[in-house]
Amino acid sequence: MKFILSSVLICSCLLSSLSAVAQLLPEIPSLEQAVKDGTLPAMQQRLPINPAKADFTNKTIGQYGGSIRMLMGKSKDIRMMTVYGYARLVGYDEKLQLKADILEKVDVEEGRIFTLHLRAGHKWSDGVEFTSEDFRFFWQDIATHPVLSPYGPPHEMMRSEKIPLFEVIDKYTVRYTWQQPNPYFLPALAGPSPLFIYMPAHYMKQFHADHTSKDEMEHQIELAKKRNWRGVFVSKGRQYKLTNPELPTLQPWVNTTSLPSERFVFKRNPFFHRVDPQGQQLPYVDEIIMNISSSGLVPAKTGSGESDLQARYLRLDNYTFLKAGENNNNYKVNLWGTGRGAHIALYPNLTAKDPKWRALMQNADFRRALSLGVNREEINQVIYFGLALPMVNTVLPDSPLYKEKYAQSYAQFDPVSANKLLDTINLHRRDARGIRLFPDGSPVEILVQTAGESTEETDVLALVKDNWRRIGIQMYIKPIQREVLRNRIFSGAAIMTTWFGLPNGLPVAQMSPQELAPTRQDQLAWSQWGRHYETKEGESPTLPKVKKLVELNEAWTRAATDDEKTEIWHQMLEIHASQVYSIGLVSAILQPLVVNKALRNVPEKGFFNWDPGAFFGIYNMPSFWYATDKEPK
Amino acid sequence: MPSYIVKRCLTMIPTLIIISILVFIIIQLPPGDYLESYIAELESQGESVDPQKIAFLRQEYGLDKPLWEQYYVWISGFVQGDLGYSFEYNLPVAEVVGDKMWLTIAVSFVTIFVTWLIAFPIGMYSATHPYSWGDYGLTFLGFLGLATPNFLLALVMLYLANQYFGTSIGGLMDSEYINQPWSLDKAKSVLAHLWIPVVVIGTSGTAGMIRRLRANLMDELRKPYVVTGRAKGLGEFKLLTKYPLRLSLNFFIADIGSLLPSVISGAEVVAVVLSLPTTGPLLLSALQSQDMYLAGSFLMFLAILTVVGVLISDIALAMLDPRIRLQGGMQK
Numbered sequence: 001m002k003f004i005l006s007s008v009l010i011c012s013c014l015l016s017s018l019s020a021v022a023q024l025l026p027e028i029p030s031l032e033q034a035v036k037d038g039t040l041p042a043m044q045q046r047l048p049i050n051p052a053k054a055d056f057t058n059k060t061i062g063q064y065g066g067s068i069r070m071l072m073g074k075s076k077d078i079r080m081m082t083v084y085g086y087a088r089l090v091g092y093d094e095k096l097q098l099k100a101d102i103l104e105k106v107d108v109e110e111g112r113i114f115t116l117h118l119r120a121g122h123k124w125s126d127g128v129e130f131t132s133e134d135f136r137f138f139w140q141d142i143a144t145h146p147v148l149s150p151y152g153p154p155h156e157m158m159r160s161e162k163i164p165l166f167e168v169i170d171k172y173t174v175r176y177t178w179q180q181p182n183p184y185f186l187p188a189l190a191g192p193s194p195l196f197i198y199m200p201a202h203y204m205k206q207f208h209a210d211h212t213s214k215d216e217m218e219h220q221i222e223l224a225k226k227r228n229w230r231g232v233f234v235s236k237g238r239q240y241k242l243t244n245p246e247l248p249t250l251q252p253w254v255n256t257t258s259l260p261s262e263r264f265v266f267k268r269n270p271f272f273h274r275v276d277p278q279g280q281q282l283p284y285v286d287e288i289i290m291n292i293s294s295s296g297l298v299p300a301k302t303g304s305g306e307s308d309l310q311a312r313y314l315r316l317d318n319y320t321f322l323k324a325g326e327n328n329n330n331y332k333v334n335l336w337g338t339g340r341g342a343h344i345a346l347y348p349n350l351t352a353k354d355p356k357w358r359a360l361m362q363n364a365d366f367r368r369a370l371s372l373g374v375n376r377e378e379i380n381q382v383i384y385f386g387l388a389l390p391m392v393n394t395v396l397p398d399s400p401l402y403k404e405k406y407a408q409s410y411a412q413f414d415p416v417s418a419n420k421l422l423d424t425i426n427l428h429r430r431d432a433r434g435i436r437l438f439p440d441g442s443p444v445e446i447l448v449q450t451a452g453e454s455t456e457e458t459d460v461l462a463l464v465k466d467n468w469r470r471i472g473i474q475m476y477i478k479p480i481q482r483e484v485l486r487n488r489i490f491s492g493a494a495i496m497t498t499w500f501g502l503p504n505g506l507p508v509a510q511m512s513p514q515e516l517a518p519t520r521q522d523q524l525a526w527s528q529w530g531r532h533y534e535t536k537e538g539e540s541p542t543l544p545k546v547k548k549l550v551e552l553n554e555a556w557t558r559a560a561t562d563d564e565k566t567e568i569w570h571q572m573l574e575i576h577a578s579q580v581y582s583i584g585l586v587s588a589i590l591q592p593l594v595v596n597k598a599l600r601n602v603p604e605k606g607f608f609n610w611d612p613g614a615f616f617g618i619y620n621m622p623s624f625w626y627a628t629d630k631e632p633k
Numbered sequence: 634m635p636s637y638i639v640k641r642c643l644t645m646i647p648t649l650i651i652i653s654i655l656v657f658i659i660i661q662l663p664p665g666d667y668l669e670s671y672i673a674e675l676e677s678q679g680e681s682v683d684p685q686k687i688a689f690l691r692q693e694y695g696l697d698k699p700l701w702e703q704y705y706v707w708i709s710g711f712v713q714g715d716l717g718y719s720f721e722y723n724l725p726v727a728e729v730v731g732d733k734m735w736l737t738i739a740v741s742f743v744t745i746f747v748t749w750l751i752a753f754p755i756g757m758y759s760a761t762h763p764y765s766w767g768d769y770g771l772t773f774l775g776f777l778g779l780a781t782p783n784f785l786l787a788l789v790m791l792y793l794a795n796q797y798f799g800t801s802i803g804g805l806m807d808s809e810y811i812n813q814p815w816s817l818d819k820a821k822s823v824l825a826h827l828w829i830p831v832v833v834i835g836t837s838g839t840a841g842m843i844r845r846l847r848a849n850l851m852d853e854l855r856k857p858y859v860v861t862g863r864a865k866g867l868g869e870f871k872l873l874t875k876y877p878l879r880l881s882l883n884f885f886i887a888d889i890g891s892l893l894p895s896v897i898s899g900a901e902v903v904a905v906v907l908s909l910p911t912t913g914p915l916l917l918s919a920l921q922s923q924d925m926y927l928a929g930s931f932l933m934f935l936a937i938l939t940v941v942g943v944l945i946s947d948i949a950l951a952m953l954d955p956r957i958r959l960q961g962g963m964q965k
Contacts, residue, residue, distance in 0.1 A: 069808070074918075076721065151685040225718070225725050231693060235723055243723055259722055260729050262804070262910045263811035291808040294908040301802045304795050451673075482673035483665040522676065534684070 062625025086617030305329030342501025393584025
C-alpha cells in the first residue's frame with residue numbers, strides 16, 4: 001500500500017513538473033488559434049505522456065513555420081511522405097541501429113517473443129488515442145480475416161505454417177509469439193515501406209462488414225463504386241499510399257488533398273509523438289507541398305528554385321546544371337552517397353534456358369574472366385567524373401562488414417589473366433574476328449539485355465563491350481522494356497542482364513543476408529532457384545556453393561548472437577567475392593541533393609538510400625527547420 | 634436528308650464495336666498486365682512488392698479473368714456510362730479525367746483560335762499575291778514552324794520564358810494556384826503559362842492551314858466568275874471574301890471531324906514535355922502502365938468523337954455546299 005501511495009505521489013509530482021514545463025513552452029504558432037478556440041488541446045495534452053526525444057547530435061534547436069516544397073513525377077509518389085516521415089514502431093537511427101520510435105520500448109525474448117509497449121497518451125492525427133485495440137483490429141479483423149487476407153498474414157510474420165500467437169496484455173501492451181526466432185519482424189517494421197501491424201480501428205470499423213450494418217455497408221460500396229466491401233476497405237485504409245486524406249495517421253505530416261491532383265499539401269500532425277531536446281513538439285515545418293510535374297522536368301524546375309528539398313529524379317549528370325543555378329535561386333547542392341552494392345552490375349543468368357549458355361554461365365572461371373576483363377576505372381573516369389568507386393558488387397566501405405578483399409576481388413583490369421582463364425575452359429579456339437568459339441563452333445556472343453530507359457546504362461555497356469573485345473568476347477546490347485525484361489529473366493531466355501547491385505550495400509550483421517542467397521524469383525542471377533526457394537516449385541540450386549549460401553542464410557535466421565551473424569555474413573560475402581555471381585561495374589555513385597539555403601538540420605553528408613535509410617527518413621525530417629521566419633521564395 | 638442521317642448513325646454502331654474490340658486487344662498486346670508493369674516500376678525505384686499482395690490485387694482488379702470476360706465487363710459498363718476503374722489512380726475513370734478535361738478544352742480552343750487568326754490573313758495574302766516576296770517569306774516562316782520539332786521548340790521556349798520572364802517551368806499555372814478557387818491572379822498566372830503551348834502547338838498547325846487555304850483560293854481566283862465580278866467593278870476585298878473565299882473553305886469544314894477528338898486529347902507530346910495538366914499525358918501514361926480501363930475508355934471516347942465529328946462535317950458540307958451530292962457519298 002505504502003509502495004502504491006508513494007508511486008502515485010511520484011507520478012503526480014512528475015506530472016505536475018511536466019505540466020510546469022509545458023507552460024513554459026510556447027504553443028506552435030500555426031496552431032495557436034485552434035488551441036485558443038478549443039478545437040485542439042494544448043501541446044502537452046497532444047503529446048504522449050512520455051514523448052519520443054529525438055536525437056539532436058549535430059543538430060540545432062529550431063523554430064516553427066514555413067513549408068517545404070518538393071517535386072514528384074507522379075501523383076502516386078505521394079507515398080514518399082510515408083517514407084520520408086519515417087514514423088515507425090521501431091526505426092533505424094543514423095547509425096543504422098534499431099531504436100523504438102512510436103513504441104516506448106520493445107522486449108525481445110529468445111528472438112521469438114516480442115512484447116511491444118506503446119506510449120500512453122499517444123494519439124492518432126485526429127486526436128483519438130492509439131492503443132492495443134488498433135493492433136488487435138489489424139490482427140483479428142484484417143490479417144487473419146478470411147475475406148480481407150485470403151492468403152493469411154503478411155509473409156514477414158510467417159516463420160512456418162503456423163501463425164504467431166497474438167495477445168493483448170493491456171491497453172498499451174501487445175505481444176507476438178512465434179515458435180521459432182523471427183529475425184525479419186523488427187526490420188520489416190522499420191522498413192521504408194513498413195509492415196503495418198496496426199490500423200486506426202475507430203475509423204476503419206465503418207468500412208468493415210463485421211462492424212457495420214449491411215445497409216450501411218452497401219451504401220459505402222455504392223458510394224466508392226467498388227465491387228465489394230473488401231475493395232472499399234482496402235481503398236480507404238492505405239496507410240502507405242496516403243490516398244485517403246481522412247485516414248488518421250501517426251506520421252509527422254498528414255495529407256489534406258485527395259486524388260487526382262497536381263499539388264498535394266501535407267499539414268503538420270498536431271499529435272506527433274516526437275519532441276526536440278527542449279520538449280518542443282516536432283515537426284518544425286508546418287507543411288510539405290508536393291507538386292507533380294513530369295519527371296523529366298524535375299531537374300530543370302529544381303534548378304530554377306522550385307523545390308526546397310529535392311533528390312528524387314535528380315542524377316549525377318544534372319550536377320553541373322544544378323550548381324550553376326545555386327546563387328540565383330537560393331539553394332545549395334550537396335552530394336550524398338547512395339547505398340546500393342553496385343550502381344550498375346551485370347548478371348550472368350545461371351539458370352539460362354539454353355544448356356550451352358547455362359553451363360558456361362555456371363562456370364566460375366568464365367565469370368571471373370569477364371570480371372577481370374572490365375576496366376572499371378575507365379568507366380568511373382569517363383562517365384562518373386571519377387567520383388564513384390571502381391569495385392565489384394558487394395557491401396560498401398561504410399558498412400561494418402566491408403573488407404577490401406571483397407571489393408577488389410577480380411576487380412582489377414587484367415586482360416592477360418582473363419585470356420588465360422578463358423583458354424583453360426575450352427574456349428581457346430577463335431574465329432576470324434578474334435571472337436572465342438564454343439567447342440561446337442558457335443561464337444561466344446553475349447546478348448546483354450537492359451531496361452534501357454536512360455542512356456547512362458548503355459553508355460557504360462558500350463565501354464564494357466570494347467573491353468571484352470580484348471578478351472575475345474563479343475557483347476551485344478539490347479534495351480528492352482522493364483516488364484518484358486523481368487519475364488525474360490524468369491523464363492531463362494535472357495543470358496545476361498543489367499540492374500543495380502545489392503539493394504542494401506550498407507548492412508549491419510543484424511540485417512538479413514537473404515539477398516546474397518537465391519531466395520526470390522526476381523534475383524537476376526538465379527531467378528529459377530529463387531523461385532524454388534519461394535514456392536518449392538521448379539528446379540533447386542545445383543551448384544554446391546549456391547547450396548551453401550542457402551544453408552548459411554537459413555543459419556542466420558537461427559543465429560542467436562551478433563558474432564554468429566557477423567561470421568555468417570562474412571562467409572557469404574567471401575563466397576560471392578570468389579564466385580563472382582554478379583559483375584559489379586561501378587559503386588557508390590553520388591546523389592545530388594538540392595536544399596534551400598535557409599533549411600537547417602539537413603546533413604551535409606548522408607546516404608540517400610531506400611532500405612535501410614528510407615531516403616530522408618533516418619535523418620529525422622521533422623527536425624528540419626527554416627532559419628528565417630519568412631516563407632521561402 | 635433525314636434518311637441519310639439515320640443510315641449514317643446506324644453504321645456508326647458496328648464501327649464503334651469493332652473499334653472497341655481493337656482498342657481492347659491493342660492495349661492488352663504488350664506482354665504482362667498492369668500489375669506486372671507496376672511491379673517493374675516499383676523495383677526500378679528499389680522498392681519490392683509482396684507477392685501475396687499482387688495475387689490479391691490481381692483478383693481484386695479482375696485481371697485473373699479471361700480476356701473476353703474483362704472486355705465484356707468493361708464494354709457493358711461503358712454503354713451504361715460507367716467508364717470503369719483506373720488502377721493507377723485507384724479512382725473511377727470519370728473522376729480521374731474530370732478536371733483535366735476543362736483545361737484541355739481551354740488549351741485546345743485557344744490554340745485553334747490563334748491558329749486561325751494567324752493562318753487566315755496569311756493564307757489570303759499569299760493567294761492574292763502569289764510568288765511575291767511576301768508570299769515566300771511568310772510561307773517560309775510557316776514551314777519553319779512545321780519543320781521544327783514541337784518538343785524542341787517547347788523546351789527552348791520554356792527556358793527562355795523562365796530566364797527572361799521568370800515564368801515557372803512547366804504546368805499551366807504557378808503551383809500555389811493549383812486547387813485554389815479562380816481569382817484574377819490565378820487567371821493571370823494561367824495566361825502567363827498558356828502562351829507557350831499555344832505558340833508551340835499553333836506553329837505546326839498554321840503552316841498546313843496556310844498552304845491549303847492558299848491552294849484552294851488560287852484555284853478559285855483564276856475562274857471566270859472572279860474575272861466577271863472584277864469587270865463589273867466589285868471591290869477587290871469584297872470580291873475575295875464574298876465568293877472565292879467561301880468556296881475554298883470546304884477543307885475547313887471537313888476538318889471538323891479530326892478537330893473534335895484533338896480538342897479533348899490535346900497535343901500529347903508537347904503536353905508531356907511542358908508537363909501540362911491536360912489529358913494527353915494522362916492517356917500516354919495509362920497506355921504505358923497498361924491501366925487498361927483508363928486508356929480504353931479514353932480511346933473509345935476519342936473514337937466516338939471522331940465518328941460523330943466526321944458525321945457533323947459531312948452533314949455541314951452537304952448543307953453548305955450545294956455542289957456536294959449525298960448519293961455520291963453513299964455509293965462509295
